[in-house]
Amino acid sequence: EPEVTQTPSHQVTQMGQEVILRCVPISNHLYFYWYRQILGQKVEFLVSFYNNEISEKSEIFDDQFSVERPDGSNFTLKIRSTKLEDSAMYFCASRRDFTYEQYFGPGTRLTVT
């Protein structure tokens, strides 16, 4: 069964550094998402992406964040200058279209020190 994959599974970085989290959505899916889950808190929506542009974003998704689909398969989340409070599990998800549910990847645990 096709699945969403994410790399790395765990990333440790120093405050102020740039990180790129990578996702490979399911191949025939058209809608892509990033979520984060700070330890002990809710899963929160960050951004949705369709047709090579952001379709919706939350208040969390400020200028420090960016997303890109650099080729036909990868979907990346970049954090330009990480802060301690960016430490969280980041989930990527994809959906074929609005009539289908989202499929989530296993997550990348980001630790900012």
Place this chain on the structure above:
Amino acid sequence: AQSVTQLDSHVSVSEGTPVLLRCNYSSSYSPSLFWYVQHPNKGLQLLLKYTSAATLVKGINGFEAEFKKSETSFHLTKPSAHMSDAAEYFCVVSGGGGSYIPTFGRGTSLIVHP
């Protein structure tokens, strides 16, 4: 606007006994509702979904949920718990605020004792 409340942060059951995980929602529109499960170090897996068809929804691994509009509830049940059911469960609402962006509940940790 939409929101979802999972009424229990932890539920503890013995293997072979019924499971009930409670979820209440609020929405301005007719929502879609989902239950996801997250096993340790794994992604979120869809258990079942309600999208305005039958109000009793059957999912994977013997789970089911009933959409009750009058009670704004979507509780998850299973007749007999298995050790492998121990995980974090998330109730999710989508489309209730006019957007397809889902809102997650805080999660309920299901503990299964032998």
